[in-house]
Amino acid sequence: MKKIVALLLALVMVAAFGSSALAVNEDVSGKLAIYTSMYPIVIEAMDAALKEEFPNLEPAFDGSFFFYAGTSKLITKLYGEMETGTLGCDMMLVAEPAFSFELKEAGYLEPIAIENPGELLRFPYDEEGYWYPVRVCNMVLAYNPEKVEEWAAKGVTIPKTFKDFAFDTNLKGLISMGNPLTSGTTFAAVASLIQDNHYGVEYLDALRANDVMIESGSTAIAKLETGECAAIMILEESILKVLDEAQQAGTPKTNVACIYPEDGVILIPSTVMTVAEDRSANVNIEACEAVENWLLSEAGQRLILGGWMHSVFASMKDIPYDSVDTNWLIEQDLGVDWVNAYQNREAINQAWTERVTSK
DSSP states (O other), rough: OOOHHHHHHHHHHHHHHHHHHOOOTTTOEEEEEEEEEOOOOHHHHHHHHHHHTTTTTTBTTTTTTTEEOOHHHHHHHHHHHHHTOSOOSEEESOOOHHHHHHHHHOOOOOOOOOOOOOOOBSSSSOOOOEEEEEEEEEEEEEOOOGGGHHHHHHOOOOSSHHHHHHGGGGGGTOEEOOOOOOHHHHHHHHHHHSTTTOOOHHHHHHHHHHEEEEEHHHHHHHHHTTOOOOEEEEEHHHHHHHHHHHHHHHOOOOOEEEEOTTTTTTEEEEEEEEOOOGSSSSSOOOHHHHHHHTTSHOOOOOOHHHOHHHHHTTOOOOOTTTTHHHHHHHBBOOOOOOHHHHTTTHHHHHHHHIIIIOO
């Protein structure tokens, strides 16, 4: 892990010094608390980078600026805090932007000014400044290239589409995915796939009929490697992380690979939000504004790339390790109706429970 963190920090420093000397924000002070669903390894790197950039800013959580949980768990936590009128954080970096609509409407967000966001960003943002995309997660499929012939001999074809993943009955008992009730990115994927203009709620019926396994990404990847699963629905970054770490360890992997579905990937532009001053934990809007601007700087975006996620910058040509062109992915994006996901969150979760996981 230390090697990965060192690499991420090196990327940040190279990016910063490549354009201009690193301007340390020594005048930014006070305490800062951020809720996030980013990988802990990325949090560790971002923590170190923020401490370097903002040496007088005090981390709120035992030496860290970040409190980590899956997006859906964070949302549940925030619902509880909203009952008191004050949140336990000053900023949020959550996986799916539907919650940004909800918090803005409820009056829990503070608008932050970013210079020329229309030119800077290649993903939608709130024009009043209440939320901006910071990192792009990408839901794909994955398989084990070493077992393709073995599966073919059993009459199983590795799916090339999200549709086949659910509807190909030869895959029964051989597929795995995350839980939308705990994972925000999985919730976004489910919300997209069951849209009427995609596959409708029948997609959930097909998943159930195909005995989809609901488990963590690490468990699913392990089952790909052992041959317990033929295909899994998973974030691209989870696969890229495994490949990158194996490469760095000198033991390259050839038994795990991404499938970029032919019916489209599902891009999830994850947002940054600042809590309204009168509802925040530490009443530190100045620090939040500085950190948001840093996240949407060259240095911040280089760290995102080093964390196996795609940059939101329109001008960014670089991609995460072993990935594909971000603009090509945008062309292939199935899309998510984020307003629908926000307005019908409970109904989507209920449909999942009733059609997929109920006994």
